[in-house]
Amino acid sequence: MIIVLKQGTPQQEIDKLTNIIVAKGINVNPMFGSDLTILGLIGDTSQVDPAQIESFRCVERIMKVAEPFKKANRMFHPGESVIKVGNTEVGGKKLSIMAGPCSVESKEQITYVAEEVKKAGATVLRGGAFKPRTSPYAFQGLKYDGLELLEEARAVTGLPIVTEIMSPYDIEIFDEKVDCIQVGARNMQNFDLLRLLGQTKKPILLKRGLSSTIEEWLMSAEYIMAGGNPNVILCERGIRTYETYTRNTLDLSAVLAVKRLSHLPVIVDPSHATGKFWMVEPLARAAIAVGADGVMIEVHNDPAHALCDGAQSIKPDLFAAVMKDIRTIAACVGREA
Numbered sequence: 548m549i550i551v552l553k554q555g556t557p558q559q560e561i562d563k564l565t566n567i568i569v570a571k572g573i574n575v576n577p578m579f580g581s582d583l584t585i586l587g588l589i590g591d592t593s594q595v596d597p598a599q600i601e602s603f604r605c606v607e608r609i610m611k612v613a614e615p616f617k618k619a620n621r622m623f624h625p626g627e628s629v630i631k632v633g634n635t636e637v638g639g640k641k642l643s644i645m646a647g648p649c650s651v652e653s654k655e656q657i658t659y660v661a662e663e664v665k666k667a668g669a670t671v672l673r674g675g676a677f678k679p680r681t682s683p684y685a686f687q688g689l690k691y692d693g694l695e696l697l698e699e700a701r702a703v704t705g706l707p708i709v710t711e712i713m714s715p716y717d718i719e720i721f722d723e724k725v726d727c728i729q730v731g732a733r734n735m736q737n738f739d740l741l742r743l744l745g746q747t748k749k750p751i752l753l754k755r756g757l758s759s760t761i762e763e764w765l766m767s768a769e770y771i772m773a774g775g776n777p778n779v780i781l782c783e784r785g786i787r788t789y790e791t792y793t794r795n796t797l798d799l800s801a802v803l804a805v806k807r808l809s810h811l812p813v814i815v816d817p818s819h820a821t822g823k824f825w826m827v828e829p830l831a832r833a834a835i836a837v838g839a840d841g842v843m844i845e846v847h848n849d850p851a852h853a854l855c856d857g858a859q860s861i862k863p864d865l866f867a868a869v870m871k872d873i874r875t876i877a878a879c880v881g882r883e884a
C-alpha cells in the first residue's frame with residue numbers, strides 16, 4: 548500500500564500517521580520526492596483501514612500495490628535508482644559498460660584485458676574468480692587468488708570490479724574486496740544467499756535466472772532489498788527457451804517490463820544470452836536502443852584458448868568497435884557512454 552501525502556505536509560503530521568501504522572506491525576518507508584512525499588507500507592496491510600488513513604487531512608490518496616514486490620516496485624520510488632559502484636554510477640544518464648573475461652586466468656591476462664577495456668571506455672571490470680560450471684571437471688576459477696588479481700587490475704586501471712559470489716561463506720571477503728557482487732543466474736533463487744546479501748550495503752548485480760519470470764526475478768531483488776540493501780542492479784542475460792541455435796534467448800522486452808515495473812537499473816549481457824561472439828555487437832546496440840542502463844560483455848585477449856566461454860568472448864579490438872557503436876546509439880536515446 549502507498550499513501551500519497553499532500554504537498555508541504557509537516558513532519559509532525561507524517562510522524563503521527565506513521566506511528567499509527569507502525570503500531571499495527573507494518574513497516575513504513577517514507578520517500579521524499581521533489582514534488583511528492585509518499586509512505587510505502589510493507590507488511591500485512593489488511594490491518595490498515597483505508598477510511599481511518601483517509602481521515603488524516605495530510606493524505607492525498609491511497610494506492611494498493613498489486614504486485615508482490617514492494618521495495619523494488621516503481622510505485623515505492625518516484626524516479627530511477629542510481630547505484631554507486633566504486634567510482635562510477637549505474638542507472639544515471641551515463642551508460643554502464645561492464646567488460647572483461649569470463650574468468651580471471653592470470654595476472655597478465657586480467658591486467659591486459661582491464662587496460663584494453665578501460666582504454667575503449669568500459670566503466671567496470673568484470674571477471675569470474677568463482678565459476679559456476681555445469682561440469683565439476685571444468686575449470687572452476689582461481690577463487691581467492693582470482694579476487695586478488697582483480698584487485699591488482701583495479702589498482703592499475705582504476706576500474707571498479709564486479710565478480711560472482713557462489714557461497715554465503717564468502718560474503719565477508721567479497722564485501723571487503725570487490726565493488727559490486729554478482730549473483731549469477733544459477734543462484735538467483737538462492738534465498739539464503741540473497742537474504743545475507745541484504746545485510747550488506749554492497750551493490751548487487753542480480754542476473755536473471757535461467758528460466759525465471761520477470762516477477763520471480765524482481766522478487767529475488769526484493770529479498771535483497773527487504774534485508775536493508777537497496778543497491779540492486781538487474782541483469783538480463785537470456786532465458787532458456789526451446790531454441791537451441793543460441794545458448795539462451797535474449798529477452799529484450801524484459802528491459803521494458805522491468806523499467807515499467809521497477810525503479811532499479813537494468814543492464815543486458817549479450818554474451819551469455821547468445822553464446823556467440825558475432826552476435827554481441829548488434830545485440831549490445833539493440834540493448835542500448837531499447838533503454839538498458841548498460842551492458843555486460845565478455846572480452847578476452849585470446850578467445851580460442853579461453854578457459855571458459857571463449858565462443859562468446861570478443862577481442863579487445865572488437866570491443867572498441869562495440870563501444871563506438873554504443874556511443875552512436877546512446878546519443879539517439881539521450882544517454883552517454
Ligand code: PEP
Pocket residue numbers: 649675679711730731732733754784819
Ligand atoms: C558470468 O557472468 O560469468 C556468468 C556465469 O553468467 P550467468 O550467471 O548469467 O550464466
Ligand code: MN
Pocket residue numbers: 649650819845855856
Ligand atoms: Mn561466462
